[in-house]
Amino acid sequence: MSQPAIRSVxxxxxxxxxxxxxxxxxxxxxxxxxxxxxxxxDQGVTGRSYIFAYTKMTxxxxxxxxxxxxxxxxxxxxxxxxxxxxxxAKFRLLGxxxxxxxxxxxxxxxxxxxxxxxxxxxxxxxSTSRSIPPRRRPAxxxxxxxxxxxxxxxxxxxxxxxxxxxxxxxxxxxxxxxTGGFRAASLRRSRPARAISSCPIS
Numbered sequence: 274m275s276q277p278a279i280r281s282v283x284x285x286x287x288x289x290x291x292x293x294x295x296x297x298x299x300x301x302x303x304x305x306x307x308x309x310x311x312x313x314x315d316q317g318v319t320g321r322s323y324i325f326a327y328t329k330m331t332x333x334x335x336x337x338x339x340x341x342x343x344x345x346x347x348x349x350x351x352x353x354x355x356x357x358x359x360x361x362a363k364f365r366l367l368g369x370x371x372x373x374x375x376x377x378x379x380x381x382x383x384x385x386x387x388x389x390x391x392x393x394x395x396x397x398x399x400s401t402s403r404s405i406p407p408r409r410r411p412a413x414x415x416x417x418x419x420x421x422x423x424x425x426x427x428x429x430x431x432x433x434x435x436x437x438x439x440x441x442x443x444x445x446x447x448x449x450x451x452t453g454g455f456r457a458a459s460l461r462r463s464r465p466a467r468a469i470s471s472c473p474i475s
Contacts, residue, residue, distance in 0.1 A: 276351060280314055287307050287309060308336055310322045310324070312380070312384060314387055320388070322380075331372060338373070351391075356380075
């Protein structure tokens with residue numbers, strides 16, 4: 274199959290309300306401002322990706338920037354390394370900080386997605402030309418900073434639910450997480466360690 278070429282690039286801004294607000298070092302995020310990216314190819318497949326815009330103020334500039342870059346790349350073959358070299362030359366004076374880096378990274382992800390869809394193979398096969406065994410991934414259960422009452426005990430329970438052999442919480446309501454095959458839980462340690470404690474693994 275020949276290399277797909279870019280036919281069009283479309284970007285859309287959305288704001289997704291979060292069921293549980295996320296607290297980080299900069300404040301509380303109650304909704305996620307996202308930019309959805311669609312890269313349509315001449316072979317009928319569409320590569321998709323999204324980027325987190327951090328704040329609603331950056332949505333319109335990111336949409337405009339992504340679509341303008343896409344117009345310049347229309348007709349180019351989807352060869353991510355070559356396209357990245359073109360964009361590197363184009364933005365060398367501006368640098369990769371801020372909105373430029375965010376827009377280019379979103380486009381790059383969509384290019385790789387389009388390649389994987391066109392080939393009908395996972396991206397890991399496209400980028401490495403070989404099969405790689407699945408990696409073990411820890412369950413984070415969405416841990417983040419929180420100062421609400423009872424937050425410490427909730428964090429402990431999340432860690433327990435993410436751990437298949439938790440010695441303290443062998444209950445049926447944790448079964449769906451245990452069947453996911455998780456054997457480790459990742460913790461956030463940017464705050465005092467006593468704020469979150471893990472459960473013993475039997």
